[in-house]
Amino acid sequence: MADKRKKIDPKTVGEAIKAAKLGYDGVLEFVDELHPYLVLRVRGHSASWLVKTRDRTKKIGTPVPADATVPGRSRQRASAATKTLTLREAKDTAKREWAALYGTTAPEPKPETWTWEKLAERYQALISDFREDDSGKTIYPSQETISDVRLAFACPPIAAWKPVLLVDLNEDLFDEALKVIHESQSWDAHRKARAYVQAALSWAAKHHRTASGLGGRHWWKLVAPRKRTAEEARERVARQDRLKQIKATFKVKHLGSLLNIHEKFCLARTGNQRVSPGVRWGLWWDALTGHRRGSGTWIALEDVQWNDPSNERPGWGLATWRPEVMKTQNEFVLPIPPLGLHIIRCMIRDNQVALKRAKREKHKSKWIFASRVIQSGAGDIAVSGSALANHLRSMRGLRKEGHRNVLDKIPHFSMHIIRSTMGDFLADDTELPAGTASLMINHALPGDEAAELGKLSRTTRRYYVQAQRIAQKIEAMALWSEALLAAFKDAGGLYPV
Numbered sequence: 354m355a356d357k358r359k360k361i362d363p364k365t366v367g368e369a370i371k372a373a374k375l376g377y378d379g380v381l382e383f384v385d386e387l388h389p390y391l392v393l394r395v396r397g398h399s400a401s402w403l404v405k406t407r408d409r410t411k412k413i414g415t416p417v418p419a420d421a422t423v424p425g426r427s428r429q430r431a432s433a434a435t436k437t438l439t440l441r442e443a444k445d446t447a448k449r450e451w452a453a454l455y456g457t458t459a460p461e462p463k464p465e466t467w468t469w470e471k472l473a474e475r476y477q478a479l480i481s482d483f484r485e486d487d488s489g490k491t492i493y494p495s496q497e498t499i500s501d502v503r504l505a506f507a508c509p510p511i512a513a514w515k516p517v518l519l520v521d522l523n524e525d526l527f528d529e530a531l532k533v534i535h536e537s538q539s540w541d542a543h544r545k546a547r548a549y550v551q552a553a554l555s556w557a558a559k560h561h562r563t564a565s566g567l568g569g570r571h572w573w574k575l576v577a578p579r580k581r582t583a584e585e586a587r588e589r590v591a592r593q594d595r596l597k598q599i600k601a602t603f604k605v606k607h608l609g610s611l612l613n614i615h616e617k618f619c620l621a622r623t624g625n626q627r628v629s630p631g632v633r634w635g636l637w638w639d640a641l642t643g644h645r646r647g648s649g650t651w652i653a654l655e656d657v658q659w660n661d662p663s664n665e666r667p668g669w670g671l672a673t674w675r676p677e678v679m680k681t682q683n684e685f686v687l688p689i690p691p692l693g694l695h696i697i698r699c700m701i702r703d704n705q706v707a708l709k710r711a712k713r714e715k716h717k718s719k720w721i722f723a724s725r726v727i728q729s730g731a732g733d734i735a736v737s738g739s740a741l742a743n744h745l746r747s748m749r750g751l752r753k754e755g756h757r758n759v760l761d762k763i764p765h766f767s768m769h770i771i772r773s774t775m776g777d778f779l780a781d782d783t784e785l786p787a788g789t790a791s792l793m794i795n796h797a798l799p800g801d802e803a804a805e806l807g808k809l810s811r812t813t814r815r816y817y818v819q820a821q822r823i824a825q826k827i828e829a830m831a832l833w834s835e836a837l838l839a840a841f842k843d844a845g846g847l848y849p850v
Contacts, residue, residue, distance in 0.1 A: 360465070361385040361393055366416050366440055369393050373400035373417060387465060391447040402443040404450040411454070413446050414438035466566030467557065469514035469522065473506045475561075476553040493677035505546040508534050519557065520566040527576045535579050543579055551576075600773040602764045605782075608640055608774055609840025610763050616846060618748050618759060630703035631722045631736035632744045637696050637849065638722065639741065639768060641834060642672075642687055643775035643794050650722035651678040651735045657697060657721065661688065664827060670694050687793070688827045690834040697721055699850065741768055778836060779829050789829045792822055 359365065365383050372381060372395045383393040392403040393416065402414045414436045438446060467475075481499055484492050506512065510530035514522065527550065535543035551573050558567035581589065615636055619628040631650065639649040651674070658671040668691040676682045689697075700721055707725060708714055720735035743752065745766070750756035760766065772794045779790040838848075 359383060359385075360387055361391065361440065363440060365393065369395050369400045370417055373398055385444075388444060388447060390451045391444060393443075402438055402447065404447045404454070406451065406454050409454060411450055413450055414443060416440070416443070467519050467561070467564060469511075469517050469519060472519060472553055472557050472565065473515075476556060477502055477506070479556065490682075491676070493682055495677075501545055502549045505542075505549040508538070508542065508546050510534055511546060511550065518566065519554070522572075524572045524575050527573055531576065531579060540579070540581050540585050547576065547578055599765050600770060600777075603766060603770050603774055605774060605778050605836050606840045606843065607763045607766070608771065609837065609842075609846070610844040611760070611766055612637065612640060612837075612841045613844040613846035614748065614759050614763075616849060628744065629725045629736070629740075630700055630707055631724055632740055634696050634700040634703070635722045635736045636741055636744065638693070638700075640771055640837060641690075641693050641696065643772050643833075644674075648674065648678050648680070648738075650720075650737075650741075651675075652721055653719045654701075654721050655719070657689070659694065663823070664688060666690075666827065666831070668694065669827070686823070686826075688823060688830050690830055692834050692838060696849075738768060775833055779833065782836075783829075783832050785829055785832070786825065789825050792826055793829050793833070 361383055369381075369383065376398050377395045379396075381395040385391040385393075390404055390406065392405050392410075394401050394403055400415055400417050401412050402416060404411045404413055415438070417437065419437050477499070480502060481494050483494065486492055508530075510533045514526075514530075531543050531547055534546050554567065554573045555571070557565035558571060562568045615633075619633045622628050635650045642649050652672055653675070656673040656675065658673075661669050661671045670689045670693070672687050672689045672693070674685045674687075676684055679685050704723060705714075708716055711725075718733050718735075720733065722736045724734045724736050724740065745760070745768070746752050747756070748759050749761075750758045776790040776794050779785055779793060780787075842848075
């Protein structure tokens, strides 16, 4: 007798009916895991719903529809035992019959625990919204993290777990999945898959122990990261050496030349090839502020203070980046020189012209460097790092055939290099105190642990912790903005308007 213990679902019922129509050689029983007294039996051309106890077995019906053609069925006499029952009807009838046989109520079915698919859905919903860590600090949703998790869970070896109960997963399955990802994709893909699967399982075990079924051993924590192959290790060292060389080679004068070429390129483009205001002025803004790729342009108009009364230099303001756009998840404030405020004014002016040209004058964005892709499902968004990266590819002639590379006379450049160029200039070419460069590019200093900053009020963070160093930032920004503008003019550029 073949005995299969599983959750009886519509698919199982279909299998039983098909086996009965074909005629099963022997006896096949499906025992429901959630209702262990309910059995679906197939013998020959007969399929029956049964209620089984230790002492008795009672037939309560059949899953075969009344109009189905099954050999030998016409000879069956009509009775309750041959009545067609749907899956729901069979479960309800079985519950009553079991209670009658025992003279008591039927036991409640065992709670169904989560599958990997359910955990993946719940965890992705969690990281897509605001949440708190164990210390009570707010964690803001990160589009990069959301994308990384989605891609990690979509890896074929992980996606194959969808119907699998979490209680049926183990370290061997996880280790094998990581091996396949490493060999078929990359070491980095395996690293991210391991990190996010472990994070999701740990979250389920901690906050949904009963529902997930993960109340026992945390086996996923035993799975170690895989080692790079010798070839991967050599490639990593080569990449690191290339990046060091690129960063060491690219200086302020090269950034000035880049901005000059950028201005000429933007002014030469017309019609459908016109460069958007967000990209034109966004590159200037990122060059001035030295932000990480993608975060610099994510600043709201209401977060710009046009006049900083505490600054003795005329025409200076302050800009505050919100926690949700910062990698550190803490507010970040920079003093903004007249050049920066001029960039903002030019951006607002040109964006209004672009909206009028597109007959979208009524469109309002909270972002200064608003994206012109205002029809996208993402809603109101700022110019992204990918838009600026695509602009660089356009200047290199990589996006359309026949376009020449206008950046061929300067060392290789990417948006992230601005940070190291600014940091090297402030550290090597000025007399500023040690650590000032780190303040400008938002690297944490000793004593600035995120957990400690998170306990302070917004006002204290902005005006006490950071404002006590605003004086240093002003000196650094003054030297950097002067050097940047001088390099631009030395390359033949005219003050941008």
